[in-house]
Structure formats: C-alpha cells, structure tokens
Amino acid sequence: MSITSGTVIHAPKGFHELATGATYFFLRSSPQTKIVTLLEFVERPAKVVVGESKNVEGGEDGMRKRRLRRTVTRLPAPLPIPIYLPRDVWESGLLRGMVVAGETKTMPPWLDALEGLDLAEIDLHRTDAAKLHRDRVDDKLFCISKLVAEAPEILDHGNLDKYINAHARSLMPVQNETRVRLWFYVYLVFGRNRDALHYPIHRIGHWDRMAPEHAQDEKRGAPGRKGGYNTTTEMRQMIIESYPRRAGIGVSDDQVYTDAMTKDFGCKSRIVCRGHVKQFELYHPEGKAFPQIGAYFYHVNQHFRPHLVRETRLGKKRAQSKFKPALGSFTESAWNLMQRVEADGYRVFDLPKGYIEGSDLPALVVVTIRDVASGKKVGIGFSQGSETAAAYRMAQFCAAIGLEAFGALLGLKIKDSAKGVSPHMVTDRGPGATAGGLPRDAELLPVVRQLTPSHSGKSKAIVETSNPKTPSDDEAPSFRRSNQTTVALARREFGKLLAYNELTQVASRVDPELEHRVSRLSPNGVWDAMDSVGRNDAVQVNFESAVRGYLDLVPAKLKDGYLEIAGRRYYSKSEAFMEALSTVKGGGRQIDVKVYVLNCCIRHVWFEWKGRLVQLDVRYPTPVSKEVMDMSLEEAVEFDAHMQGRIKEHTEHKRGARVFFEQDYKEQTGEELVSGSRVVGRPKRGGAVAQREAKEAKNSAVGRKVA
Structure with a gap:
C-alpha cells in the first residue's frame, strides 16, 4: 500500500473526523507538528444566474437590436475542506484497518475525464480565443506562487484557511478567497500538476438543448446568413427517421438533405431576389420549422455510428477498403521517502x-x-x-x-x-x-x-x-x-x-x-x-506525462497498415491508431511522424494522435525470437542499415543472374529465353488445319495423344 499526495482515503466505518462513505485525499504527514492533513472536496449546489439583456449588432442594415435576457446555470463548484489528524492516531487507524488507502490520483475528481490528455495541444486549435487556457492556468499559479513556495511552513500554520484568505485579499486585484484556497490545495494534493488547475472543458455543451427552458426563439450558435430554427425533439426525431429512407449507395449528402426536406419535412423551392442576387432557396409553405443542412447531419452523426453512415453512402466493401485500416497478414504471429x-x-x-x-x-x-x-x-x-x-x-x-x-x-x-x-x-x-x-x-x-x-x-x-x-589487478590489460x-x-x-x-x-x-x-x-x-x-x-x-516529458522523440513513418521505425513495424488495435492509419490508406501514401521510444528496448513505442498517446507493439510478418523483439534502438538502426546494403547487393546479383540464365538457356536450346514479337489483332485459326494444330498443341501440353 502506497500513500503519497493524491492518494484516495476512505474510512469504511468512520474514524474520528472521517465520515463513512466520504472520499478524502492525502496531502501531507508533517514531521514537525506530527499532524496528518487530508482534504475533502464537496460540491456546492448549482447556481442559476439571469444574464442582463443588452444591445448587440444585428440585422441587414447593421442596426443594433436588443438581446433577450438569458438564464445560465453554473455548474456545481468544489469546496475544499481540510481534515487534520494526529500522526499517531492516523497510523493507528491504518494499522487497525479503520482507514483504507486506495489509488493515487494526479487529477481532481471533476477532471477525471481529462486524465492522460495533452491539454497544451487544445490551445493550439483555439486561435480565435480571447484568452488561452494555459494563460488562465498561469494566472492561477501566479496567485498561489507565494503560498506554494512557503508550502511546508504554511501547512504547519495554526489557522491555514485564515492565512490563505488574507493572502487572497492582499492580491491586486483582490481574488476570491474560496477559489484561491481551492487552487492551492488542488495544486499540492495532485502532485504539483498544472493540469489539475485546468477547466472541466469535457462538460462543455452537455446541457440538454431539448429541454423546455431552452426552447428560445433566438437561434443558438454562431450567427448564419439566415436565422434558422433551433432543433426541437420532434424535429430531431424526424431527422433520425428520414435519413435511413433517403440515404443509399452513391447518394450524396446534398441529395439526402434535399430529399428529406421535400419529402419528409414538406419544404418547397422558390426563387428569391435580394438586391442584384437571384437564387433558389428552400422554404416551408406553412412556415413550419425545418433544419439547416449542418444541423441535419450533426444529429445524424450523433445518432448513427460513423462507420454505418459511411457504409450507407459508399457501400460496405468500399467503406472497408477506403476507411478501415489493414488488420495484418496471415503469416504474423531524508525523513520522508523521495525527499531527496x-x-x-x-x-x-x-x-x-x-x-x-x-x-x-x-x-x-x-x-x-x-x-x-x-x-x-x-x-x-x-x-x-x-x-x-x-x-x-x-x-x-x-x-x-x-x-x-x-x-x-x-x-x-x-x-x-x-x-x-x-x-x-x-x-x-x-x-x-x-x-x-x-x-x-x-x-x-x-x-x-x-x-x-x-x-x-x-x-x-x-x-x-x-x-x-x-576489479583491478597488476596483470596485463x-x-x-x-x-x-x-x-x-x-x-x-x-x-x-x-x-x-x-x-x-x-x-x-x-x-x-x-x-x-x-x-x-x-x-x-x-x-x-x-x-x-x-x-x-x-x-x-x-x-x-512521463512518456512526453522524459523519453526521446525519433522520426518514423506512418504507412498503410503499420508504423515503421528503423525497418521495424509497429501496430496497435486501438481505435486511435486505426483512425491514424485510415489517413494513409491506399495509394502507397506515408506520413513522416515522430514517436516516443525507450532507447534500450524498442519492443514498444508511443505514438501521439489527437492529444492521446497510443502504445504500439513491434510486429513481424513471421514469428521471431524474443531477442529480435527486444532490440535496442541502436541495434535496430544498425540492422536496418545492414539489410539495406544486402538489398542493394541482391539487386546487382539479380542483374548478373538474369544474364547467366539467358545465356545458359540459349547454349542448351539454341533459342532465346525471351523471344517472340507483338502482333496487332487476334490470332487466326479459322481453317481446318489450323484448328487441328491448335488441338494437337493443347493435348500435347497435358500429355494426351490425338486420336
């Protein structure tokens, strides 16, 4: 049983300040005060905030219009509660089994879904963001930097929360005391991991758009050329029912959408003139709501699995050959620990x-x-x-x-x-x-x-x-x-x-x-x-994080069916690697990538795809010994160079051998090994003699006699 900062602690039957069924996280066992500090994170209830209405730009003439008041439900916020136990009481509870230690976490409970993701990469795609996530995390670290630098002394302070609150009020601008306490505790408990201060971005967009309280006239999302309609439960049900009827092999997305709008939603087409632009558009004769093409296929892809959508449009065989990756060939088988x-x-x-x-x-x-x-x-x-x-x-x-x-x-x-x-x-x-x-x-x-x-x-x-x-001695070297x-x-x-x-x-x-x-x-x-x-x-x-932070990055090639490093092939059945392989499927395509390797033994390597690491295993087309599987990177590079040299030798050998066999055949038969000439047209065997000769030649090839 290992207990370090971030270890989950439970008291199955309750123990002193520890309640039955509650989850605590181990923070520190102080050698000075002989006090053990645990933390409990409780969620404060969600808070409903009504946003003020204000003027926004809008309309074809650029006039300002009034935006409606919005009701926003803020997610439950965690509240840190420190728990203190004397060291002798704590160790006695462990010895008697009254206190049980579980696994060690590096992320708080509300960020469990982000464990293992490269959160820094997310900012690379937020080019239009007002403020990047890493900058917001840096702001938090700046607010608690003084507290972290003095952490051992602060944790031994008599009234810890009061000390942190005073620090929060001393900052410019003044910070929320509860938030500063949360940031300080989370950063220390979960291994001084900056990602623990990240935001629960995995919860974004998970609110129920179909709920009655969200049924507003104002169109949600980014503004488009036309206002459009919010998707309702009935509209979504019609989308799900219409797609199987309209989709088929060779039917484009545009055709599916227009068929669904006209035959299922009852839309019609008309010509409209806006200024000097004259064009066709879809409309509903009764003014009923219908989805735009983006919303239509969004709900299609949410309901049906992506591979089923592809098979419906392309057919099972083409979808498999075009998108599904190859599965391989048939032939492959101090006083505290770590203080210093x-x-x-x-x-x-x-x-x-x-x-x-x-x-x-x-x-x-x-x-x-x-x-x-x-x-x-x-x-x-x-x-x-x-x-x-x-x-x-x-x-x-x-x-x-x-x-x-x-x-x-x-x-x-x-x-x-x-x-x-x-x-x-x-x-x-x-x-x-x-x-x-x-x-x-x-x-x-x-x-x-x-x-x-x-x-x-x-x-x-x-x-x-x-x-x-x-060993040393006086003998010869x-x-x-x-x-x-x-x-x-x-x-x-x-x-x-x-x-x-x-x-x-x-x-x-x-x-x-x-x-x-x-x-x-x-x-x-x-x-x-x-x-x-x-x-x-x-x-x-x-x-x-250990792989990304400590291991070497080496160049590799992502090819059709595998990833290649120094002549060795690597493979994984994971969905992420299958998705990566689908980008190079067919046509002999390959992509230069970089992978993380453990130089002393490259039986496994780690390939990063969309912010998530994928472990790949070495794979040979035929069974090989364990010694070959466990080569070092240096040995693999050396062996690959050796084999490239042998391939060049075989190419030269092939040219000489071809000349030898052609000369030998001519000396023994008097004929050329490769002979004949190309004649335009079809062979003529119309006469009786020609047909008999063809029949004799056919039977003589299989050892039969002509009657």
Whole structure:
C-alpha cells in the first residue's frame, strides 16, 4: 500500500473526523507538528444566474437590436475542506484497518475525464480565443506562487484557511478567497500538476438543448446568413427517421438533405431576389420549422455510428477498403521517502556482443537513482559507449512510472510499489547536469536541482557507494567478453537493481518509531514501512506525462497498415491508431511522424494522435525470437542499415543472374529465353488445319495423344 499526495482515503466505518462513505485525499504527514492533513472536496449546489439583456449588432442594415435576457446555470463548484489528524492516531487507524488507502490520483475528481490528455495541444486549435487556457492556468499559479513556495511552513500554520484568505485579499486585484484556497490545495494534493488547475472543458455543451427552458426563439450558435430554427425533439426525431429512407449507395449528402426536406419535412423551392442576387432557396409553405443542412447531419452523426453512415453512402466493401485500416497478414504471429535522491552512472565491465557479427560493442553505461531516506534504487537508465543525458532522463522516467511498469517494458514481471519523482535531485557535473538531462516538460523539473563540486564523489556518496566496483589487478590489460546483447545486459542490470533493493542491509535507516513496521532490514522493507504511513514526498506523474516529458522523440513513418521505425513495424488495435492509419490508406501514401521510444528496448513505442498517446507493439510478418523483439534502438538502426546494403547487393546479383540464365538457356536450346514479337489483332485459326494444330498443341501440353 502506497500513500503519497493524491492518494484516495476512505474510512469504511468512520474514524474520528472521517465520515463513512466520504472520499478524502492525502496531502501531507508533517514531521514537525506530527499532524496528518487530508482534504475533502464537496460540491456546492448549482447556481442559476439571469444574464442582463443588452444591445448587440444585428440585422441587414447593421442596426443594433436588443438581446433577450438569458438564464445560465453554473455548474456545481468544489469546496475544499481540510481534515487534520494526529500522526499517531492516523497510523493507528491504518494499522487497525479503520482507514483504507486506495489509488493515487494526479487529477481532481471533476477532471477525471481529462486524465492522460495533452491539454497544451487544445490551445493550439483555439486561435480565435480571447484568452488561452494555459494563460488562465498561469494566472492561477501566479496567485498561489507565494503560498506554494512557503508550502511546508504554511501547512504547519495554526489557522491555514485564515492565512490563505488574507493572502487572497492582499492580491491586486483582490481574488476570491474560496477559489484561491481551492487552487492551492488542488495544486499540492495532485502532485504539483498544472493540469489539475485546468477547466472541466469535457462538460462543455452537455446541457440538454431539448429541454423546455431552452426552447428560445433566438437561434443558438454562431450567427448564419439566415436565422434558422433551433432543433426541437420532434424535429430531431424526424431527422433520425428520414435519413435511413433517403440515404443509399452513391447518394450524396446534398441529395439526402434535399430529399428529406421535400419529402419528409414538406419544404418547397422558390426563387428569391435580394438586391442584384437571384437564387433558389428552400422554404416551408406553412412556415413550419425545418433544419439547416449542418444541423441535419450533426444529429445524424450523433445518432448513427460513423462507420454505418459511411457504409450507407459508399457501400460496405468500399467503406472497408477506403476507411478501415489493414488488420495484418496471415503469416504474423531524508525523513520522508523521495525527499531527496541522488543519481550517478557506472560502466558495465562485460562488453555486449554485436547483433550482426557478434563483435565486441562499446560498454553499456547504467545510470541509477537512489532514494536517500530508504537507500532504495528507484530508477535506472541506459546508454552505450559513454554516459549521456538521455540515460538520466530514462532513469527519471523509470522512477516516474515505477519499477513494476518499467520492468514490464523490458519483458519482466515484478511487484514493486515505488513510484514517483523527487522534488530534490543531486547529480554530478556530467551529462546529467546538462539541459538534455532534464525532462522536456517544465512542470516535471525538480524544485531543487543540486550539482556536486567537480571530482567530488563524496558529495553524493549514497549512490556512489552502491555502484558496482571495477576489479583491478597488476596483470596485463584485459576485458570480459559477454555472450549477451545490449538489451539482455540492460535487463540483467535491472535484475541486479531489484536484488540490491532486497539484499542490502540498511539498519541505520530504520526510524525507532517505525521499527515495528519494518518487516526486513532492506531498502524495500524500510520503503514499505515509511510508505504505509504516508511519509512519502514523491511527486506522482501519470504515465502519459512521463512518456512526453522524459523519453526521446525519433522520426518514423506512418504507412498503410503499420508504423515503421528503423525497418521495424509497429501496430496497435486501438481505435486511435486505426483512425491514424485510415489517413494513409491506399495509394502507397506515408506520413513522416515522430514517436516516443525507450532507447534500450524498442519492443514498444508511443505514438501521439489527437492529444492521446497510443502504445504500439513491434510486429513481424513471421514469428521471431524474443531477442529480435527486444532490440535496442541502436541495434535496430544498425540492422536496418545492414539489410539495406544486402538489398542493394541482391539487386546487382539479380542483374548478373538474369544474364547467366539467358545465356545458359540459349547454349542448351539454341533459342532465346525471351523471344517472340507483338502482333496487332487476334490470332487466326479459322481453317481446318489450323484448328487441328491448335488441338494437337493443347493435348500435347497435358500429355494426351490425338486420336
């Protein structure tokens, strides 16, 4: 059981201030005041606001007209309520099962539907917005920036809400006190994630347009050339009933609409003159309402599934060949945890073997991240030949998603609850200190980034002492040749990290107050004990943000039926990837894209489509060994270059072989292998002799005798 900021807390039978059936979120266990802070978010009731009527531009002559008063129902607003429990009472409740911890959230309950989305991309399509969402979120962060910087001291303040209210009134302009409290609590509880301060944009447009209170004469939506009508329940029902009758193979949308308007809605056509423009238009002789073409097909697409609409218009076969993607061929089978961490790299003594010739490759370099409080190694990254910034980012990615999820990407099944990144990271002045060693997303940057003095290993002794030592002797220079590839060695080093976390003795790190909770004197035992009572400062990062922030982006090609990287094909059955493949269906089209890769093992890659990440798996047209499936990116690039060279060799071989077979055939038969001439017209076999010769030739080809 892991308890960090954002962990869901329940009290099944009630416990002190915790009510039965209520949901709480863990915020902090203070080492100074010995107080545990939880938060409950309750929704205040919806509020109905009547907007004032005002003059707006309108009409053909540009005259101003009066807009009607509007009734707007504001959505229920969340209200944060802090709950305080003494640490001994809190830990006693956990021990007795009176308090139960659930999953850890990175988004508040009212934004659950936005989990995993790239919210920054939404602003890219809002070019005409008065103010972008990111600017509104920045405004919120500015209002609480002072509070966040002093968060530990503020959270230990005697009257926290009163302190925050005073801060809200001191701002210029003065801010709403309840909103500032909400922003501050949400930002801290959900891992200092700026997306947690976003707006519930997924609720936009979900109000019932058919409700009687919304049946206004004024046309909703953007103004058009003509006023038009709001869609009513009866009108929508007629649209749904008319479409199956009018749609068919080869029938255009315009034809469907005009047929529905004239035959189902009773509209007619007339000629109108407006100024010097003379044109036809649809109208209803009795003045009844009818939908415009945009509204008509909006409700059609809302009611019927998109693939059924396409099949109705194009036919099942053409819709399948034109839009449905290929499914593949038949042949393919400190005191708190993470309060401070240290990172460093070491070189593996064994040299990996090459994939093509089995030669000795440059040494594998391993970067590990170690937690100071428990001594546990929480992250691991790899590079080849030298220590690189990408290896440090990979190690941070491992820590962000957890050892269990990272092991699955390497093909290993393990159990480990460690997950999250530290706000305080210590590295030396090597590649890990460069800009390339930092996450791509500024929100994932450590709050404190400490660099040790040059050539001062003792400044990060925690991780230095855990690095494997290179054996030394007075013999002639030598090296150890491994029989494993780069990926196999990386998997082996990951296994050694897991063994280190369980075998190392860290008795000096056991807090006397928690000794009864420590089941074993290993980093894992200390971690589990501290994590079970909420002494964990790890910042939680959702998987999608970790991929976008830490992994490398490499070029790839989206082709008909798959995505290709360095000659390897990747595929997923997800709807998002199927939609992406439909954009390149047919005609040999391909699109240059970029995907996120885990360099040490590219069995899986991540492709972004419309703001959502899709995990793709490597796929070969024939069964291959696990060693081939688990190649590193460097090995895949090398093998692809090798195969391209062999393809060129085969092309040259083909030309020479063709000449050989043509000459050999002529020497043995005296005839040309490719002979004959093209004659215009049809072959003539009208005479009796010609017909008999044709019959003899036909029977001789199958070994029959002519009677």
